[in-house]
Amino acid sequence: MLSRIAESLFWIGRYLERAEGTSRLLDVHLTLLLEDPVLDEEATSLVLLRVMGIDHEASPDHQTVLRLLGWDESSMTSMVAAFQGARESARRSRETVSQEMWEAINTTWNMMRGNRLQHLPAHRSCQLVRERCQVVAGIADSTMSHDEGWHYLMLGRSLERVDMTSRIIESAAYNADSPSAWSQTLRACGAHHAFVRTYRGLATDQQAAEFLLLNRLFPRSVLSSLEQAEEALTALETASGRVPRTGEAHRMLGRARAQLEYGALEDLMQNLPERMSQLQATCSTVNDAVSAHYFDGSGQSVWRAGVR
Known part of the structure; x- marks a missing residue:
């Protein structure tokens, strides 16, 4: 197999899992803030950003976390940017990725691009990303050799x-x-x-x-x-x-x-x-x-x- 194709497939796997994992982290962060009123929002947000490898000097709130880890395409740690990376890797390996898998990835990207996730409630955005990643994974499992x-x-x-x-x-x-x-x-x-x-x-x-x-x-x-x-x-x-x-x-x-x-x-x-x-x-x-x-x-x- 060409190293270019092998690398693209490897990164499709990484990017899809990263988008799903980030959506799960965001979901638990938002739920903790809702369920525990005494939780320090700034300290909890700083911890989450640090865990994700982001050094943030200002005082972050949950909106900052949502932007950096959620739908900011320019933030390399956001779930939208991760899915964009999966789409680009799939585009580079079209001769190997099944048609159904490509269509699922491309359709999902069109659902996310242009800050469209911001128009949904945060929990619903996380759920959508998580479900679409699982759809792509299921299609890959059943349509790829x-x-x-x-x-x-x-x-x-x-x-x-x-x-x-x-x-x-x-x-x-x-x-x-x-x-x-x-x-x-x-x-x-x-x-x-x-x-x-x-x-x-x-x-x-x-x-x-x-x-x-x-x-x-x-x-x-x-x-x-x-x-x-x-x-x-x-x-x-x-x-x-x-x-x-x-x-x-x-x-x-x-x-x-x-x-x-x-x-x-x-x-x-x-x-x-x-x-x-x-x-x-x-x-x-x-x-x-x-x-x-x-x-x-x-x-x-x-x-x-x-x-x-």
């Missing part, structure tokens, strides 16, 4: 899911004083129903964090996403004639998975924000390793603090 190109798409999606889920968990850890922080975080990840079924009743914040980090059966958990990324890399390494699990990217993913899987949960909880930041740094390093090995000469993309 699950060949080498598919594995590049899955690698990008899984890697971004690790990054975004770790940011959602980090945000919850900073807002742990709010009684509904972890409950809303579970809802933001689409995990609340699965979590309640797993624990069958009242559960602690630590169990909520454990579920989002370590539950193998929940597809958005960090551990499950790391395993999916490793599986995609194994398929790509096998297709390229290499012995699987020998690349630098694979070693870094395996090391991150082993630290989560075999580490003590109590130690993890004591330094949760720092450990989530380390995971994000690992994702950035893996991205660089994948780009250097598979996309060399195609105009590599750089991923730093959520900015391409």
Whole structure:
């Protein structure tokens, strides 16, 4: 496969997952502000912007957060800009992306462009982005051959899911004083129903964090996403004639998975924000390793603090 096409598919996966993850972060942020009247709006907004890699010197309110992470096309961390990146990557790989997938991406972009999301209530805007990303993912799953190109798409999606889920968990850890922080975080990840079924009743914040980090059966958990990324890399390494699990990217993913899987949960909880930041740094390093090995000469993309 041409490195240009492989890179585009990889970034379609990343951008779609990033748009969806950002919509989930925004949704939980807005819900926390509504449900907890004593929550400091400025401090909470600063934390969220910091988690997303934005240094904001002024005193932000929820409108600033909505602009920077929501519908500002010039903000590289907004969900609209992420979807725009997915569309551009899909345009570059039209010969590989299915017609139905391209139409779903292009239609969604036309629904978002020109600040159209601002005319909807904020929660509805987040829901729309989330649902459309899931529509595109479902169409890709059912209309693309699950060949080498598919594995590049899955690698990008899984890697971004690790990054975004770790940011959602980090945000919850900073807002742990709010009684509904972890409950809303579970809802933001689409995990609340699965979590309640797993624990069958009242559960602690630590169990909520454990579920989002370590539950193998929940597809958005960090551990499950790391395993999916490793599986995609194994398929790509096998297709390229290499012995699987020998690349630098694979070693870094395996090391991150082993630290989560075999580490003590109590130690993890004591330094949760720092450990989530380390995971994000690992994702950035893996991205660089994948780009250097598979996309060399195609105009590599750089991923730093959520900015391409």
